[in-house]
Amino acid sequence: MNWLGKVFVVLILIMSLVFMGLAMAVYATHKNWKEVIDGPNGLRAQLDQANQENTQLTQLHNLREEELTAEKLAAERRLAQLEQERVNLVERNVQIQTELDELKQERRDATAAVAATQANNDQLAAAANELRQQIRNEQQARDRAFAVTLAATEELHQLRNEYEAARERAEQLTRQVAGMTTVMRENGLDPDTDPSGVVPSVDGVVTQVRRTGGSQLVELTIGADDGLKEGNTVEVFRGSRYLGRLEILQTSPDKSVGRVDRRFQQGHIQEGDRVATRLKL
Secondary structure, eight states: OOHHHHHHHHHHHHHHHHHHHHHHHHHHTOOOHHHHHHSTTSHHHHHHHHHHHHHHHHHHHHHHHHHHHHHHHHHHHHHHHHHHHHHHHHHHHHHHHHHHHHHHHHHHHHHHHHHHOGGGHHHHHHHHHHHHHHHHHHHHHHHHHHHHHHHHHHHHHHHHHHHHHHHHHHHHHHHHHHHHHHHHHHTTOOTTOOGGGOOOOOEEEEEEEEEETTEEEEEESOOGGGTOOTTOEEEEEETTEEEEEEEEEEEOSSOEEEEEETTTOOSOOOTTOEEESSOOO
């Protein structure tokens, strides 16, 4: 091989290295646009999600418009009903006024008839009897109104007496509360203590011990009827030996379930062991 062939070989090698570098640069900057568009979190999925949200918002908007339209129609119907009732009342008022005018005219005619002819004496006597009956009815109505007034007066006096008794009882309870507050403070107790946070002094027996999920659960014979609540703690002992502490997880009227607090466990807990909120060995 002459020197010209060697030059071509070197040039081919150099060009191969250059093209290989260009190919690597192109491959490094290549991006799969199909995956960007059709991938799980691609642009197409985002577009579909946006379209779904737009459809939901459009449906919600249409629903709100339908509700507003229905409310508007109901209000218009109610307004029309009220207007019709107003018209009916006006017509009824006109009718009553007409009837009143007719009654007045009839009364004038009757008066003129009494003055004009003695033949209407019987009619006037009947009218007098009717008036006397009306008077008796008015008197009876007055007596009933008086009876109602008297009963209301008696009820008012009774309510006033009950009010005075209640007021005296309230004052007595206020004095009792003040006295109890003084007694509690003298004995070192805070009167503002929340009663729900006070743990009752009760004791019971362990009826069952089991393990669940790495925790040791204990069933007791005391529950909500004894004053226990979730979050209270009880101490476990056998005779004079202290075994540990339980945190109450669940309560029922006559039993409860607690979890063993490993920080205070000093022995194996078993059925028949005693528990108490106030430990007295």
